Amino acid sequence: MTVMERPPFSGLETGDTYHLLALLPGMNPEHWQVVLDQLEDPTQILGMTPDSLRALGLPPATRQALTAWQAHGLEPTTRQRLAHAQQQCGYLGIRVIHWCHPEYPEVLRHIHGPPPVLYCRGDIAALDRPCLAMVGSRHASRDGHNHARRFAHALAAGGFSVVSGLALGIDGAAHEGALESGGTTVGILANGVDRPYPRRHEGLAGDLLQAGGLLVSERPPGTPARAHLFPQRNRLISGLCRGVVVVEAGLRSGSLITARLAMEQGREVFAIPGSIHQPSVRGCHRLIREGAVLVETVEDIVSELGVWESVSSQMEPEAETAPAHLDEASRRVLEAVTYEPVDSDSLCRATGMAASDLLQAMLLLEMEGLVESTSGGYRRRSG
Structure with a gap:
C-alpha cells in the first residue's frame, strides 16, 4: 500500500x-x-x-x-x-472515546469490525464492571418480563453491569430490574445517544443515567433509528460482555442475531427455556440445542462464568408455599396447578374435587393473582 x-x-x-x-x-x-x-x-x-x-x-x-x-x-x-x-x-456532555483512547474497552478491540469511536453519555466506569447482556423479544410474555427483571435484579445487585438495547419488552425489563436493585445498567443504541429510542423509554433512559449508568452508540448525536443499524448495534451488545442471556426469542429475531454474534466472538450464550407451546421461546430452545447453556437460576450463569459466587445468593428461589389465609380446597388446587397449562378435567382427577368446587377454588386463586386462565386450561402465575 x-x-x-x-x-x-x-x-x-x-x-x-x-x-x-x-x-x-x-x-x-x-x-x-x-x-x-x-x-x-x-x-x-x-x-x-x-x-x-x-x-x-x-x-x-x-x-x-x-x-x-x-x-x-x-x-x-x-x-x-x-x-x-x-x-x-x-x-x-457526550464523551467521544476513540480507538487509541485508554478508556476504549479492550474487549471491543478484538471483535470483528470494532467502531473507531464510541459516543458515551453517562458514567463510562459502568464498563469497568463485568458486563452481561440480556436480550429478548419486544413482545415478551408476562413470564418473560418477570424472568428478565428478576435475573437482572440479582446480577446487578451482585456486581454485574446489565447490558441491553433499551428496546421494548425484555430489554426494558432487564434495565428496570437492574435499576430496582440499585445496580448499574448500560444501554447500547443503534441511534444517537441524544435521542433514546423508542420514545416510550426516554424516561427509562433518564433513570438509567441518573443511577450512574451509561448510554453507548457508535453513531453521532442526531442519528435517527434505522432498521439496518440494529444488527450492527448487536455486535456491540455482545462484544462488550462476557456473555449474553436470551430470555425469550422467536425463531426469527434480533436476539438470535446477538446470540450468534456472541458465539462468533467467543462469548458465553445462555438461554432460558419455556413451554414447548410458546412460540416466543422457540429461539431459546434452538440455541440450547446448538450448545447454549440452559439457565434456570442465576447460579447457572455465575458458575459458568466463574465470577462472584456471591451473585447467586441475591436470587434465592421463591417459596412455593400457599398464602396462609387460603382455605384447604384452594390450597389443594394450587398444589395441583403447574407452570404448564393444565385442563379442568386433569385438575379434578388430581384433586379429587367436583367440577363446581374446583371452579369456585380457581376463581379465588385467580382473584389472588396466583393462577391464570390460558387457552390450554390453567397455570400458575410466576413472579
Missing part, C-alpha cells in the same frame, strides 16, 4: 482524526475491519493514494471524500459533520 509522505491530516488531534474516520461516508464495520487488517496505523488511510484506497476495497463515496480532502483540504460537508458532532457532544 502506498502512503503519502506528509498526510494532510497532520494538524488534527488524534481524537479528531478517529472521529473523522467514524464520519467518513460509506464506511461500515466490514470496511473498518479491512483497514485494521491491512494497516498498522488505521489513520494512514487518510494519506493513502487513490490506487491504494481502491485496492483496500473502500466504497466510492469514501474514496472520493478522502481524495478531495487530500487535494483541497477537508471538504465542507465532512467538515460540517465533524464540527456539528463535536458541538453536540460538548453541549450534551
Whole structure:
C-alpha cells in the first residue's frame, strides 16, 4: 500500500482524526475491519493514494471524500459533520472515546469490525464492571418480563453491569430490574445517544443515567433509528460482555442475531427455556440445542462464568408455599396447578374435587393473582 509522505491530516488531534474516520461516508464495520487488517496505523488511510484506497476495497463515496480532502483540504460537508458532532457532544456532555483512547474497552478491540469511536453519555466506569447482556423479544410474555427483571435484579445487585438495547419488552425489563436493585445498567443504541429510542423509554433512559449508568452508540448525536443499524448495534451488545442471556426469542429475531454474534466472538450464550407451546421461546430452545447453556437460576450463569459466587445468593428461589389465609380446597388446587397449562378435567382427577368446587377454588386463586386462565386450561402465575 502506498502512503503519502506528509498526510494532510497532520494538524488534527488524534481524537479528531478517529472521529473523522467514524464520519467518513460509506464506511461500515466490514470496511473498518479491512483497514485494521491491512494497516498498522488505521489513520494512514487518510494519506493513502487513490490506487491504494481502491485496492483496500473502500466504497466510492469514501474514496472520493478522502481524495478531495487530500487535494483541497477537508471538504465542507465532512467538515460540517465533524464540527456539528463535536458541538453536540460538548453541549450534551457526550464523551467521544476513540480507538487509541485508554478508556476504549479492550474487549471491543478484538471483535470483528470494532467502531473507531464510541459516543458515551453517562458514567463510562459502568464498563469497568463485568458486563452481561440480556436480550429478548419486544413482545415478551408476562413470564418473560418477570424472568428478565428478576435475573437482572440479582446480577446487578451482585456486581454485574446489565447490558441491553433499551428496546421494548425484555430489554426494558432487564434495565428496570437492574435499576430496582440499585445496580448499574448500560444501554447500547443503534441511534444517537441524544435521542433514546423508542420514545416510550426516554424516561427509562433518564433513570438509567441518573443511577450512574451509561448510554453507548457508535453513531453521532442526531442519528435517527434505522432498521439496518440494529444488527450492527448487536455486535456491540455482545462484544462488550462476557456473555449474553436470551430470555425469550422467536425463531426469527434480533436476539438470535446477538446470540450468534456472541458465539462468533467467543462469548458465553445462555438461554432460558419455556413451554414447548410458546412460540416466543422457540429461539431459546434452538440455541440450547446448538450448545447454549440452559439457565434456570442465576447460579447457572455465575458458575459458568466463574465470577462472584456471591451473585447467586441475591436470587434465592421463591417459596412455593400457599398464602396462609387460603382455605384447604384452594390450597389443594394450587398444589395441583403447574407452570404448564393444565385442563379442568386433569385438575379434578388430581384433586379429587367436583367440577363446581374446583371452579369456585380457581376463581379465588385467580382473584389472588396466583393462577391464570390460558387457552390450554390453567397455570400458575410466576413472579
